[in-house]
């Protein structure tokens with residue numbers, strides 16, 4: 001009896017988690033005004049850089065120690081370099097701004 005409750009509860013939690021993940025995704029692409037640098041980063045950049053910016057997969061740099069200025073980062077993200085593809089056709093200017101601000105914050109938090 002108790003076990004059944006626990007299972008139903010966990011399924012509910014799972015559904016909740018999925019629901020919020022997908023709404024985060026649509027927010028990123030559709031609503032320019034409410035761009036979240038964190039969700040842009042987790043969706044597009046964490047793959048190589050890791051959620052904390054330090055992963056460095058496939059030669060990606062540790063973003064928390066980057067010496068680039070804000071403008072240089074924006075140019076870098078738009079144009080790409082080496083194994084990193086250009087994002088100018090994938091992300092809007094607002095999304096690039098937001099994700100660069102988020103990246104710069106990653107370095108300061110730790």
Ligand code: HEC
Pocket residue numbers: 041044045046047048049057058059060061063065066067068073076077081082083084085087099100103
């Ligand atoms: C396919 C893997 C990959 C993805 C996805 C990726 N990057 Fe990169 N990134 C790299 C690699 C590789 C480099 C190093 C390029 C070089 O200097 O040759 C790099 C370098 C950078 C740098 C420069 C760091 C420095 O100090 O030189 C920044 C900033 C950066 N990435 C931000 C981002 C952001 C923001 C995103 C998401 C919009 C992103 N990256 C997505 C692979 C990736």
